[in-house]
Amino acid sequence: MSVGLWGTTPGTARAHAGVDRRSFVQIVTMAAASIGLGESAAAKMVEAVARGTKPSVIWLHFQECTGCTESLLRTSHPGIAELILDLVSLDYHETLLAAAGHQAEKCLKDAMEANAGKYVLVVEGAIPEKDGGVYCMIGGRTAIDMLNDVASKAGAVIAIGSCASWGGIPSAPPNPTGATGAPMILKGKTVVTLPGCPANPYIFLGTALQYVALGKLPEIDELGRPKFAYGRTIHEHCPRRAHFDAGRFANQFGDEGHRLGHCLYKLGCKGPATHANCSTLHFGEVTDAWPIGLGHPCFGCTEQKLAFKVPLHDTVDIERPTPPDTYPAVGAPQGKAGAIAAGVAGLAAGAALGAGYRFAKAHETKQPPAGESGGGES
Numbered sequence: 001m002s003v004g005l006w007g008t009t010p011g012t013a014r015a016h017a018g019v020d021r022r023s024f025v026q027i028v029t030m031a032a033a034s035i036g037l038g039e040s041a042a043a044k045m046v047e048a049v050a051r052g053t054k055p056s057v058i059w060l061h062f063q064e065c066t067g068c069t070e071s072l073l074r075t076s077h078p079g080i081a082e083l084i085l086d087l088v089s090l091d092y093h094e095t096l097l098a099a100a101g102h103q104a105e106k107c108l109k110d111a112m113e114a115n116a117g118k119y120v121l122v123v124e125g126a127i128p129e130k131d132g133g134v135y136c137m138i139g140g141r142t143a144i145d146m147l148n149d150v151a152s153k154a155g156a157v158i159a160i161g162s163c164a165s166w167g168g169i170p171s172a173p174p175n176p177t178g179a180t181g182a183p184m185i186l187k188g189k190t191v192v193t194l195p196g197c198p199a200n201p202y203i204f205l206g207t208a209l210q211y212v213a214l215g216k217l218p219e220i221d222e223l224g225r226p227k228f229a230y231g232r233t234i235h236e237h238c239p240r241r242a243h244f245d246a247g248r249f250a251n252q253f254g255d256e257g258h259r260l261g262h263c264l265y266k267l268g269c270k271g272p273a274t275h276a277n278c279s280t281l282h283f284g285e286v287t288d289a290w291p292i293g294l295g296h297p298c299f300g301c302t303e304q305k306l307a308f309k310v311p312l313h314d315t316v317d318i319e320r321p322t323p324p325d326t327y328p329a330v331g332a333p334q335g336k337a338g339a340i341a342a343g344v345a346g347l348a349a350g351a352a353l354g355a356g357y358r359f360a361k362a363h364e365t366k367q368p369p370a371g372e373s374g375g376g377e378s
Contacts, residue, residue, distance in 0.1 A: 028087070032206065045213035055212040056115040057122060058108065058150060059093040062136050062143040063170040063179055064125030067198040068161040069095050074284050075201050088208060091119070094138075105139050112153050120208050121154035123147065123182045126163040126170040130178030147185055156211050157191045159183065159224070160204055162301055165193035166223075172308035183224055192217055193224040197301035200281055203229045225275065225302075233319055234271035234298055237279045240264065253295075264292060268313035270300030 025046055032042035059069075090096065091111035097104055111119065125143075128135040133142035141149075151157050159182040162168035170179035183191040194203050207226055211217055218226040235241065243249070243263040250258035251266055258264075265272070271279075271292065278290040278298070291298055297313075300306030306316065 028209070032209070041210070041214065045209045047213070054087065054089045055208050056111060056119040057088045057090050057093075057208065058111055058119050058154070059090065059122040059124065060146065060150060061094045061138075062123070062125030062127050062147075062164070063177070064161060064163045064168070066095055066124070068124050068196075068201075068204075069093075071198040071283065072201040072204070075205075076285055087205070088120075091115070108150070112150065116153045118155045119153070120211060121150055121157045122204070122208075123157065123159045123164040124161055126167045126179035126181060127185050128170070128177035128179050129185075130176070135177040144185060147182060151182075151186050151189060156217060157182065157186065157189060158204065158207060159191050159193045161199045162195040162197050162304075162307060165195040165225075166304040168197065169308055190217070190220075191224050192220060192226065194229070195225065195302040195304075196276065196278075197299075197307065200229070200278070200283060202281060203277075229277045229281075230275040230302065232275065232277075234274050234276055234279050234292070235318065236320075237277075238271055238292060239279065240292060258295065264295075264297040265315060267297045268311070268315060269297035270303070270306050270310070270316050271298040272318040273306060273316040274298050274300045274303050276302045
């Protein structure tokens with residue numbers, strides 16, 4: 001049941017669910033700031049929710065591990081109680097719903113009818129297409145039928161997690177169920193994709209609140225990803241980037257470089273080709289609670305071309321290189337120093353860097369003269 005934020009009448013001052021207005025304003029402001037929105041946007045979000053215009057959310061589960069929901073349950077600013085009771089009206093969610101069986105199906109039907117054209121549909125999990133989609137059925141319906149039905153009356157569709165965005169783990173070769181993402185099923189319909197394994201819950205929260213408060217979805221790229229969260233690669237804002245620039249790499253887990261926090265590129269870090277904001281928006285409000293922060297290479301979980309397809313320790317090309325993206329050859333023998341330029345780094349850095357690059361290429365298998373570096377340590 002959807003009620004006004006402060007009591008059953010929208011706009012009243014009575015606290016609802018133990019959250020007073022000041023606390024609620026702080027929650028929304030933090031949520032807006034976490035996705036790059038300013039105070040004016042946060043104010044509009046507060047006004048919209050105070051008017052009782054909380055977004056009705058219908059959340060469907062298909063082929064997945066429920067990791068995105070588990071991540072959502074572990075937010076504290078806001079906590080799950082504030083999220084469900086004050087920020088959105090979570091009208092159907094199979095994991096959190098108290099009802100079951102035909103009662104749960106009635107909740108879904110009632111929510112769709114009461115909020116037709118306005119509710120936010122959130123899809124978690126891949127959709128199997130092989131053999132008519134029989135590998136995932138809920139209430140006697142295949143995931144394909146259920147998705148098409150609920151999406152037909154939705155005001156906005158959000159695919160949360162890599163599974164819903166493009167297939168994720170279920171679609172990994174040989175993909176026995178023909179698993180795919182929501183955008184591939186809902187052809188011709190705008191689907192905002194929030195890939196990640198799991199996706200950061202604040203990206204979802206900001207996207208949903210922006211839709212209800214500002215009446216529009218965030219700007220998205222060609223894959224449907226919000227640019228505020230997926231506009232840059234992890235490499236561009238990685239806390240280990242300085243070590244990469246200086247040519248300091250961990251060569252194996254537990255070695256001196258690894259213990260000192262050196263770059264993990266040699267160990268197969270996919271950060272240079274992974275578009276996500278994990279490096280600036282960590283998980284669970286815990287500093288460094290993300291793979292690289294914990295000493296593990298980025299797996300590229302937001303990228304269909306990388307995750308569950310490219311071997312963990314294989315290196316990747318650097319997308320959109322920026323100076324000084326010149327680094328030692330990963331395969332250079334110990335004691336030898338060489339350098340290769342990534343993309344247009346030589347030109348961007350100017351003639352001096354370009355000359356240094358040509359020198360390094362010409363002497364890639366030779367020990368540099370005293371006082372001249374080939375790009376850093378190996």
